[in-house]
Amino acid sequence: VLGSAQVASIEYAIEHLGAKLVVVMGHESCGAVKAALSAKPKVSSGSPDLDWLVGSIQPNLMGRTLASASSSDPNFRQPVMANVDAVMEQLLVRSKIVEHAMHEGHLKVVRGIYSLESGKVDFWGLK
DSSP states (O other), X not given: OOXXXXXXXXXXXXHHHOOOEEEEEEETTOHHHHHHHHOOTTOOOSOHHHHHHHHHHXXXXXXXXXXXXXXXXXXXXXXXXXXXXXXXXXXXXXXXXXXXXXXXXXXXXXXXXXXXXXXXXXXXXXO
C-alpha cells in the first residue's frame, strides 16, 4: 500500500539518487490481502494500524476481475496481483515526480509477485 513515507522514499530515490527502476511487488499468501478479502467493512480488528492496512487494500480489490480465493488459488495470486496493479496505478497518479520521470524516459515502473516457496519473482505487463 502507499502511504506518505513510501511515496516520499520513492520520490527521493528518483530525484536525489537517480533511481531508474521502481518495482511494485506483492507476495503470494499475503495475510493482509487475505484479511482484506475476508474482513467486513467498518469492523475493527482492535488495531488502528491493521485496520488502516486492510482498509487500504479493500478498495484495491473491488471492481477487479479476481479468481476467488479458493482451492484454485490457495496462494491468493490473483488478489495480490490486483492489489499490485492498483498500487502501481495510485503511484502514477499520486506522484508527479514519478509520472514526470516516466514521461521523460528516465524511469521504468514494473509489477511483480514474489513466490515465498520458490523465491521466484514473476513480472507482468512489461513493455
